Amino acid sequence: MKNAVGGVDTVLLLGGRSEIGLAVVRRLVEGGARSVLLAVRGGKPDEDAVARLRECGATLVEGMEFDVARPNTHEAVVEAAVARLGDLDVVIDAAAVLGSTPAYEQDPAGAADAAVVNFAGHVSLGLAVANRLRAQGHGTLVVLSSVAGVRVRRANYVYGAAKAGLDGFAQGLGDALAGSGARVMVVRPGFVRTQMTKGLPDPPFTTGPEEVAQAVVTGLAQGRETVWAPAKLRLVFGVLRLAPRAVWRRLPG
Numbered sequence: 426m427k428n429a430v431g432g433v434d435t436v437l438l439l440g441g442r443s444e445i446g447l448a449v450v451r452r453l454v455e456g457g458a459r460s461v462l463l464a465v466r467g468g469k470p471d472e473d474a475v476a477r478l479r480e481c482g483a484t485l486v487e488g489m490e491f492d493v494a495r496p497n498t499h500e501a502v503v504e505a506a507v508a509r510l511g512d513l514d515v516v517i518d519a520a521a522v523l524g525s526t527p528a529y530e531q532d533p534a535g536a537a538d539a540a541v542v543n544f545a546g547h548v549s550l551g552l553a554v555a556n557r558l559r560a561q562g563h564g565t566l567v568v569l570s571s572v573a574g575v576r577v578r579r580a581n582y583v584y585g586a587a588k589a590g591l592d593g594f595a596q597g598l599g600d601a602l603a604g605s606g607a608r609v610m611v612v613r614p615g616f617v618r619t620q621m622t623k624g625l626p627d628p629p630f631t632t633g634p635e636e637v638a639q640a641v642v643t644g645l646a647q648g649r650e651t652v653w654a655p656a657k658l659r660l661v662f663g664v665l666r667l668a669p670r671a672v673w674r675r676l677p678g
Contacts, residue, residue: 432457433645435510439491439502439550440520441465444619445569447474448638449517454481456642460510464491464502493520494541496549503553515645516554517567518547523621529583536583543587544594551598551609558607565645566609568595572658575613576666579674599650612641614654630655 433453438446441463450461461483463470468490478486487509491502506513522542529536551566558564573581574588592611599609614637615630616622637654644652653659665673 433514434458435460435512435514437462437464437506437510437513437516439464439516439518440493441470441488441491442474443519443521443569444621444634445614445617445637446517446519447478448634449519449567449641451478451481452638452642453515454478454483457482458514459483460485462487462489462506462510464489464506466490466492491520493546493550494538496546499546499549500553502550503557507557512561513554513557513564515565515567516558517569518550518554519569520546521569521621523581523584526581526583539583540587543584544590547591548594551594555598555602555607555609559602559605562606564607566595566598566607567641567645568592568609568611570595570611570613572613572615572653572662575662576673578676580676596650608648608650610641610644610650610652612637612644612652612654613658615658617654630658630661 433456436450436453436458438450438461440446442465454461459482461478463474463486465488468488470488475486489502489505492498520542522539524539529539547568551568554566558566568591570592571588573585574592577585577589592613595609595611599611602608615632616628617637618627618631618633632655640652640654640656
């Protein structure tokens with residue numbers, strides 16, 4: 426539940442090894458959150474991440490088993506998190522995989538698996554979280570989408586299509602929660618320097634996990650429904666989404 430001054434006390438990070446997700450959690454802990462669950466495959470989060478959160482002030486940092494690609498387990502994951510944390514103040518859905526478009530084109534089954542990780546698995550997960558937030562009458566589900574889903578590009582259309590689905594689902598889920606006291610905040614980062622993007626060239630408007638985390642925390646404080654990171658991407662994509670398709674398909678990777 427929220428702390429004595431109404432701030433965030435409990436945080437559940439789904440995809441507990443996400444660099445962006447961990448950066449958001451650290452900022453929430455620095456702002457007063459004290460109880461954190463890091464949900465990861467295998468149930469054991471990285472020791473360095475746990476130690477750093479404790480150094481920042483968290484009094485409870487634990488791991489729990491979670492696999493976004495196993496939708497039949499997601500209700501149980503949320504129930505287990507509630508049993509350990511109580512009310513969920515902030516739930517961050519950060520599980521994702523980038524992959525390679527040329528590799529996906531040679532491995533259709535692998536592409537379908539990636540779509541589960543980037544979209545389909547988040548449907549059961551989001552609904553399970555929303556049911557809990559609705560019942561407790563407060564809490565925010567933060568969904569890490571991507572500008573790749575705003576308009577899908579040829580260079581990463583498997584990843585982008587999944588993110589487009591996730592973005593639309595998250596918006597609809599937020600509308601479904603309106604008036605319940607719970608809400609959804611959709612985050613649309615541009616290219617972020619992380620291990621997932623290591624080796625790829627930096628396109629315009631590249632950021633790092635800390636910049637995205639600051640945008641997320643600011644968005645939470647302001648009660649926003651959508652966050653762009655960096656903020657200027659909102660205007661950029663407002664123009665780019667109008668570009669003719671013949672032009673759009675020639676954009677470089």
